[in-house]
Amino acid sequence: MKKTLVTLVLAGSIFFSGCSLITLETNPKTSEPEETVATVESSAETSSAETTKETEKTTETTAAETSATVSETTAAETTAPSETTVSEQPKTLGKVVVLATGGTIAGVGDAGKSAGYKPGTLTAEDLIGAIPELADVAEIEAVQVCNVNSDDITDTVWIELANKINELSKDPEIDGFVITHGTDTMEETAYFLNLTVKTDKPVVITGSMRPSTSISADGPMNLYESVCVAASRDAVGKGVLVVFSDLIFSARTVTKTSTYDVMAISARETGACGVVRDGAVYFYEQSVKRHTTDTEFDVSSISSLPKVSVVYFSVDMDPEILKYAAEHSDGIVIAGAGAGEFSEGYIEVIKDLKIPVVISSRIGDGIIIPANLLVEGTIAADNLPPQKAAVLLRLALTKTKDAGKIQDMFFEY
Numbered sequence: 564m565k566k567t568l569v570t571l572v573l574a575g576s577i578f579f580s581g582c583s584l585i586t587l588e589t590n591p592k593t594s595e596p597e598e599t600v601a602t603v604e605s606s607a608e609t610s611s612a613e614t615t616k617e618t619e620k621t622t623e624t625t626a627a628e629t630s631a632t633v634s635e636t637t638a639a640e641t642t643a644p645s646e647t648t649v650s651e652q653p654k655t656l657g658k659v660v661v662l663a664t665g666g667t668i669a670g671v672g673d674a675g676k677s678a679g680y681k682p683g684t685l686t687a688e689d690l691i692g693a694i695p696e697l698a699d700v701a702e703i704e705a706v707q708v709c710n711v712n713s714d715d716i717t718d719t720v721w722i723e724l725a726n727k728i729n730e731l732s733k734d735p736e737i738d739g740f741v742i743t744h745g746t747d748t749m750e751e752t753a754y755f756l757n758l759t760v761k762t763d764k765p766v767v768i769t770g771s772m773r774p775s776t777s778i779s780a781d782g783p784m785n786l787y788e789s790v791c792v793a794a795s796r797d798a799v800g801k802g803v804l805v806v807f808s809d810l811i812f813s814a815r816t817v818t819k820t821s822t823y824d825v826m827a828i829s830a831r832e833t834g835a836c837g838v839v840r841d842g843a844v845y846f847y848e849q850s851v852k853r854h855t856t857d858t859e860f861d862v863s864s865i866s867s868l869p870k871v872s873v874v875y876f877s878v879d880m881d882p883e884i885l886k887y888a889a890e891h892s893d894g895i896v897i898a899g900a901g902a903g904e905f906s907e908g909y910i911e912v913i914k915d916l917k918i919p920v921v922i923s924s925r926i927g928d929g930i931i932i933p934a935n936l937l938v939e940g941t942i943a944a945d946n947l948p949p950q951k952a953a954v955l956l957r958l959a960l961t962k963t964k965d966a967g968k969i970q971d972m973f974f975e976y
């Protein structure tokens with residue numbers, strides 16, 4: 564076979580096919596008129612951290628030998644010279660599915676401004692297209708799940724996400740998943756998925772604090788680093804992770820701790836479990852709680868979750884609110900003061916409630932154990948904040964209404 568010399572230069576542009584599957588196309592660098600276009604197909608064998616970045620590598624090769632599929636030209640047709648320079652993607656890139664749900668990372672507003680924007684505006688394909696460097700990390704498939712402010716995420720979206728990941732994870736070609744999400748409720752979605760996805764493959768959630776149109780938007784770097792983690796073998800089996808501002812967090816402990824800071828996502832007293840630097844992934848800790856393949860929760864055949872209301876306590880709050888919440892809920896989470904405490908008025912109402920009541924704290928750090936409980940038969944939230952205690956209680960109620968069994972779940976998960 565006649566040897567062909569083709570120079571393939573990653574153009575940095577991204578073309579989208581009809582069903583959201585994105586392939587990265589390369590342009591020829593041949594000087595004269597031919598229009599060689601190469602579609603780079605990559606296999607799903609290794610992680611990004613293991614992948615050697617190749618740039619403009621000169622290789623003498625034949626069309627059959629190269630991993631790039633060269634279309635619209637043949638050796639005979641091309642006017643390229645008989646010696647060829649090939650810059651091809653490594654054959655070893657994995658495949659990561661990016662599921663977009665909206666949030667500030669997809670937000671658009673006044674140029675340069677950080678506030679007053681419209682979240683959930685850019686699509687999954689827009690987000691991916693803004694980061695040509697992803698071509699060095701993984702083949703990306705984009706899926707638009709919804710495009711909302713994360714305060715409008717619902718149990719329907721959670722169940723859809725879990726079931727989609729569970730279905731896609733059976734595909735051996737897919738190495739991991741990234742979900743783009745608003746930061747307000749990111750921790751709740753992360754914890755829900757941590758308890759309901761049935762795969763060891765990495766599932767990473769990310770977002771941003773600044774919209775795409777602000778100065779120094781943080782979304783592209785957060786998404787890039789998330790794909791690096793999702794493509795990393797080191798992330799396999801670690802449960803659902805959140806990647807934000809170079810740090811990796813476990814879904815169970817991650818929480819939002821600032822209304823504006825680009826480092827608004829943290830895990831308070833338990834800390835991050837790893838870091839990402841220039842695409843390389845470093846883990847130092849991992850969650851010891853049951854997660855993903857090791858949970859009893861199954862959302863494959865349900866379309867909604869039991870209703871749980873979180874009721875805050877503050878000085879002089881009217882305990883009648885508790886009665887109203889209980890009438891409209893299958894379970895209650897109290898965001899108590901200190902170690903889950905509240906007034907005598909709250910105690911009297913809670914004593915008579917006939918639905919499971921979980922006691923958490925409005926503080927944000929620290930644990931609540933059964934010895935702290937003011938009302939017998941209530942359930943201690945361990946160190947889960949109220950919003951995450953609500954996630955676990957909703958899932959627990961799909962299994963049992965027994966307070967003792969639910970208490971066990973709060974220590975296991």
Ligand code: ASP
Pocket residue numbers: 665666667668682711712713714744745746747748770771772773
């Ligand atoms: N309100 C936005 C959201 O949660 C905030 C963000 O994404 O940072 O969707």
